[in-house]
Amino acid sequence: QQLGWYHGPPSLCIGTGVFYILIRDTGGFLAMRMSQLFFRTYREAPSEAESDAYKLVVRAGLARQIASGIFTFMPLGWRVMRRIEEIIRQEMEAIGGQEVHMPVLQPAELWQESGRYDAIGSELFRLKDRNKRDFVLAMTHEEAVTEMARGIVNSYRQLPFMVFQIQTKERDEPRPRGGLMRLREFTMKDAYSFHDTNEDLDRYYPLVVQAYLNIFKRCGLNVVAADADPGMMGGNDSHEFIQVSEAGEDQVVTCPGCGYAANLEAAVGKLMALPQEEPKPMEAVATPDIKSITDLAEFFKMGPERFLKTMVFSGQNGLVAAAIRGDLEVNLAKLARVSGQGDLQLADEDTLIKAGLVQGFVSPVGLKNITIIADTSVTESFNFVAGGNKVDTHIKNVVAGRDFRVHHTGDIAEVAEGQSCAACGQPLRIDCGIELGHTFKLGLKYSSTMGATFQDKDGASRPIVMGCYGIGLDRLLQSVVDGNHDASGIIWPAEVAPYQVALVSLNPDDQVSAAAEKLYNDLKEAGFDALYDDRAESAGVKLKDADLIGLPVRIVVSPKTLKEGQVEIKPRNGEFYRVALAEAIQSVSGLLKN
16 A cells, blocks of 8 residues: 555555565456546547447547547547457467567668568658668568567577567558558557478467457457468468458458458459460451450450450559450459569559550550569460550450560459359358458568578578567457447447446435445455446436447446335346346346356
8 A cells, every 4th residue: 555556455465574565456446437537428420430430439439539540549448458458468478479569660770671661662651860860660570570589599499489569550551541440550469470490380370370369259359360462571371360341441252162261362263264275376456446345345246254454554663564364353462462563553644655555455465674464364375355555456366475475474363253262163252351460471581681590400500480460459449349339339348348337326316326336336346347427417428328338237226226226237238127236246247257
């Protein structure tokens, strides 16, 4: 009690002189009176709020936006964040994770070593200190953690290990939106594992995947672990953990037959096979005022799959021409991966003119000084109809490799709804979803470029094999709301709720106030996390706020129920019932255990 911050009775004090080890009951720390809580609820959501979840985040007083993509968490919202943090810590430590804390402000030299300083565009915050030295505000911590590892690890005996942190990240997001979904400043749990072999990373990786599934389940969410594109993180295998939701900005492809799941950026499907035929000589055909695949199909009396569609993109290293079957669409993420160029943008008409190309009649035939990427669908068949690279002209019987050079070949096609699953042949479905977490097998991407090595059993120096695993906490909070709400407000899962019990006194006279105060103290003593609405507000305001905030259990004390020696108990997502006042604690305990 001499420490000044302890306000409840200790369960045990062990002391000699003035030094004390204090083991406390949690009850004295958890409860809160709403008359003292710094909060405000709103009946209407801000006009810019689009999703129901973001509206509820604002209306329930969880967070406030102070600038585009920058939020302040209020006491209720921050308690939820702390609950989520604790779940994550428990699951990470259960698979051997050790918590660290790395800086957000980092010297640019580290990012120059990895190559990401120049590879990442304007999303990376760059700045100079007073000595004109270059720094960055980190959006991820691969460079910092690799620097940490290379300064400590020198032998295979120190491997494997995993470290994690829960830390602020900064990203100059060009289009922050969706409330907590796409932020400029955000909180992430990022973890990094270090191994001596790829086989050991393969052994450990599924443990992280399972830990992630545990985390999301404890947060009250069902997610899909989907194959994903590594993106700017690099590496090999990658998975996204996606909550299916109409409010999501991602798209997840799933197969109801075999369970296949992948982000649209990485999904593969089975294409309609074309008839095999011998290559024929090229032949120019006049096609006045015919540009679209639909019009061409009508003109040539053949399906769109027999046409070669060529799209030109501007990249970091010049123009990229993507050649693909006419019945397919180019997937930008796949194209970036195959071409090795990021930040691809569809070339405008002026760019095409400067390159000597004619919009609507572009063909890979005869192209010079342009990187040509061919989808696998193009190289597996012959005799396509392609643009003629001049107005009102197309070319029949175009064959990849014979009639135009292919610099790179790969899957650059976007999967379509109903396309056959490559594994079992069932129709694929596409749903919107929210990406909550991402795992990567980084391999040697950072260790090899930044010199993070170890001596193996034979004394040889080898780069460390790495894995990387991230969860965005801000978007996870809003996703919990997205997956757990009704027309009246939030329905918090017990493990992440800011408080467990909402205690509400309605129309309190002296007797009601006394009974509510006693029940409040009993809840504290029993170790329950209670929020007591003791405000001088109407019954309607209190009940609406209780539903809006959405704690798992509500207890109402009123003159009507107390007259019969009872209180009203209602699970947030269930029906109310009455119990004797003396049995209220036991009833709450049973509900929360379920």
